[in-house]
Amino acid sequence: MDARISTILFAVFALTTLSTATVRLVDNSTNAASNAYTTVQAANDAALDGDTIYVIGNGASYGNLVTTKVLYWFGPGYFLPNNPETQANPGAARTGNVTFSTGSAGSSFTGFQVEGLVDFNAGNILFRRNYATHTSSQTHIDIAAPNVVIDQCYFRHAYTTTYYTFISMTAAASNTTFRNSILYSSNNEIISNSSAGALTFNHCVFRIYSLNVYNATITNCILQSGTYTANNNAVYNSMCNSTQFPALNGNLQDVNMSTVFQVNNLYDAYYLLAPNSPAIGTGQNGVDMGAFGGLYPYVLSGIPNLPTITYIEAPISGSTVNGLPITIRVRGRN
DSSP, X not given: OOHHHHHHHHHHHHHTOOSSSOEEEEOOSTXXXXXXXXXXXXXXXXXXXXXXXXXXXXXXXXXXXXXXXXXXXXXXXXXXXXSSSOOSSOOOOXXXXXXXXXXXXXXXXXXXXXXXXXXXXXSSOEEESOEEEEOSSSOSEEEOSBSOEEESOEEEEOOOSSSEEEEEEOTTOBSEEEESOEEEEEEEEEEEOTTOOOEEEESOEEEEEEEEEESEEEESOEEEEEEEEEESOEEESOEESSSOSOSOTTOBOSOOGGGTBOOOOSSGGGGSBOTTOTTTTOSGGGOOOSTTOSSSOOOGGGOOSSOEEEEXXXXXXXXXXXXXXXXXXXXXXX
């Protein structure tokens, strides 16, 4: 990205950070600003607890990350060219594997395209509005700590051999929350250890091979495909394509899934509800089922809750008389 544009983006981001902690920029493009780090690991290693790190999207990977600090990470989102009114710069901030290790409890990570494994070895992590994809037989999402929140995310495990682990909660996991997220891995399973603590799925879409979890509360969810094993779980106001969920507590069985979603998009907008979807108004207390329902609806492209530059026009050069006239349009996000 041109250094002028990354500087503008950095200035907008910095103005939104009401903190005395340092705001750091990551940009590995050819014309990046001179103060930018070129990998997420380098930014992490230089940062102090409480710092905010903004990563500029340009389509290139920023590598793997192992973090042992309390940091607040922001990328621009994903699928940016594929949805309307996203970002003026359509590049995603791509990473490899992401590991939250001891010392990182309390961190948040928002708006990234993660192309690798995600390991939660520290608790109290907010993983929000990220697209995580992976293609090997290794466990894609591994949660081994308490109080992890997966919020408004899209997980896509594209390994095609059946019955490998997509998402795992170990015995050390407790109070794990999946909220308004799309969990897609047609050939692989979501599992939790029988000794794991409370697990909540609220407003999630499952398109999987198997859901085999313990001590879970499943509410306002859609099981588009896959088997389900009842292991001390409670299911409320959720639907399934066969009889996987029990026919009580407001659940809907044998739903024709071709009537549920808009399916006119190859990306996350696929999961918007169709105009006459049976998921409309049939969730708990009359909300919509699925990722776009409830108080925290899924946000297309994972745009973070920061001001978004939707248009930018900047000339190649300026002058001492006229300066450097720049036109930008900024949109607020929830």
